[in-house]
Amino acid sequence: MSSELETFTMLPLQIDPQTKALTATSGSRALQSELASLNALHRSLLALDTPNQVPPPPLPVNPKRSANVSKLRDSGNTEYRKGKHADAVKFYTLGLQMALTRPLWEPQQLVREEVAALYANRAQAHMGLQNWAEGASDAEASVEAKRVGNSKAWWRRGKCLVEMGRLIEAKEWVSKGLEMEGDEGELVALLKDINVKLGEKSNSS
Template structure:
């Protein structure tokens, strides 16, 4: 049979014909999955334990123990919480591909975190520290609820910034302990970021723990030694320690 044909106006002349039957057979053979490793398969089957379960609402999307209808059941030895949380994500987001593509990000969530954080910043500048704390808390909740397959680094970046701001708001509102807790959380999320160590030092000074504050600020300066704000605050801490020593000597 002849392969002569015409192209539509403006259509590219580059094309490919359907593979011959022999090529199709070769492609199908290449797509066949290799058999499982016998030793690995035996190990999996040895550890496999069948579990009686039933499906629950909504729309039979949750796994429950068959005997008691519980998500977590000590008697039946099952815990479907993590599995059901993942199922709820797919039920709430029916347009998501399964499995989802790698590195997918919800732009609406990023926008919500940014908008709520900026609203908190506006309240903080207006000296409305309690309201700012509430807004930062809302932003932190939104950031921490990213879908499990989204890049973890994005969540850490957003959350560390929000908690740093909330630490400052707690301190301004007179809650040095809350400020210290948030500063420690920032450090655990993003240790090389000097801002977390600065927030911690500020909270410790307010609590009268000058030696620990000095250690915190010096650790932060290891990551950013030329930071003028931190170097200036270190000088204030050292001056306070000297004054404290003189008072104790009297």
């Protein structure tokens, strides 16, 4: 017994060379209805205005914006060295706002590099204020922008997690950082410290 799927029916369709409308010299009422709907859709699409504007060509990186981002980062670094951590956070935040609002046609890798550095620096400023949750969040954002070659951000989030008492999470994070960065000295030392604290915690419980 043959299935309907195995049956092929040649439909008497014709296409108008001018309008491209489909017609059938014969066929069911359902076929005629389908063709009428299809032709109506075709006419409505043709009636749409064809966009005649082309997007602007890619522009080179705006040197003024790059200079401003660097200046804000440097200003933040200066305030951090003075111990003015809250002021440093403000400068890094302004730098992030400027970096993140670059036009979409500018290289995304440039944005990632700028953002990774600014988030990592702001994480350290938050750590100076003992804002561990904010520091952990910024360090994680830095790693998301740049996963490899960013050991300071990996370390800073790990340190913030330790300070918040989230030792298991800190161990997992630092271990992952070591996979990305190799046997980086600060990360290795932090992992040892975490393991000691975990050992002390398990012994005291």
